[in-house]
Amino acid sequence: MENKFGFTLLSVAEFENWITEQNVARTVLNIQEHHTWSPNYTHFKGNNHFELQKGMQDFHTVVNGWQDIGQHFSIFPDGKIVTGRGLEISPACIYGFNNESICIENVGNFDNGGDTMTPEQRDAIVRVTAALCRRFRVPVNSSRIVYHHWFDLNTGARTNGSGVTKTCPGTHFFGGNKVKDAEQNFLPLVQKAVGNMDQVPLPLLYYAYVKVKWLPVRRKPFFLGKKINETPFGSVLRIYEEKGKWRRISATKDEWVNAGKIKKLKRGTVNTDELNVRSGPGIQFNPPIGVVRKGQEIFVFAESGNWVKIGIDERWVSAKFVDF
Numbered sequence: 001m002e003n004k005f006g007f008t009l010l011s012v013a014e015f016e017n018w019i020t021e022q023n024v025a026r027t028v029l030n031i032q033e034h035h036t037w038s039p040n041y042t043h044f045k046g047n048n049h050f051e052l053q054k055g056m057q058d059f060h061t062v063v064n065g066w067q068d069i070g071q072h073f074s075i076f077p078d079g080k081i082v083t084g085r086g087l088e089i090s091p092a093c094i095y096g097f098n099n100e101s102i103c104i105e106n107v108g109n110f111d112n113g114g115d116t117m118t119p120e121q122r123d124a125i126v127r128v129t130a131a132l133c134r135r136f137r138v139p140v141n142s143s144r145i146v147y148h149h150w151f152d153l154n155t156g157a158r159t160n161g162s163g164v165t166k167t168c169p170g171t172h173f174f175g176g177n178k179v180k181d182a183e184q185n186f187l188p189l190v191q192k193a194v195g196n197m198d199q200v201p202l203p204l205l206y207y208a209y210v211k212v213k214w215l216p217v218r219r220k221p222f223f224l225g226k227k228i229n230e231t232p233f234g235s236v237l238r239i240y241e242e243k244g245k246w247r248r249i250s251a252t253k254d255e256w257v258n259a260g261k262i263k264k265l266k267r268g269t270v271n272t273d274e275l276n277v278r279s280g281p282g283i284q285f286n287p288p289i290g291v292v293r294k295g296q297e298i299f300v301f302a303e304s305g306n307w308v309k310i311g312i313d314e315r316w317v318s319a320k321f322v323d324f
């Protein structure tokens, strides 16, 4: 492992170990696959991982005005991985689908006629995705492991490739960028690499979100317990155990937060093909600001009549079309 500019460079084997040791309070439900398009293989000189990552960070912060580099990880043509945005923060990679996601940018241009993916990078993409699935218990399917191409750039709705979309992660990424390409060519490799997920030692009790700007995560359920992490406002946490005023947020590790700083969330699933998202609780909030699709999981941050708020920002849907 090497560090530079605040990033860490890892081999796949190092990554597989490293990710199991990270304390991550934020709930991770989804994994996104992208290609960088530029930089591409012509920019990679074999030893300039950090410089290319820094270039992307500068572009995202200076040109785009984002708080940090958009992605959590970049995977390079030699199969090495460089860390990016902190795992506690949602990525800036797919408009409408960043919450509860981890974003992987695969360095290269994988459109037809672009770069030919090296075997090392191919292996790393599969194994990194699988390691994330194991770490966050993400089931291997096309609802939870997604390509950028499947989301409309203007509405954030999942369209599976129709509407205004990017080709990302490339028309030649593991044989194509469509849902069926992923299901036929990519996801089976990931599933094989995941193997059998271990049993969860503790059942999940409920979800809750962070009400304060930064919530300390402690090793023991009391204020003097060593602070091992902190997680920002709005993060969705999983609660596995209650002990007095403390809540355990990991099924496998001693990670505790103060109960007074979180609020319980209902979780639901969209039961209609397309459900309009509005800026307030009612159809008078027109036009809609987005769409969520059948099967998508949502969290309820507030309720008003028959409407539910599905983010910390003002995003509301009719509760009639959500199964709880």
Ligand SMILES: [Zn+2]
Residues within 6 Å of the ligand: 033, 034, 035, 093, 148, 166, 168, 169
């Ligand atoms: Zn993308």
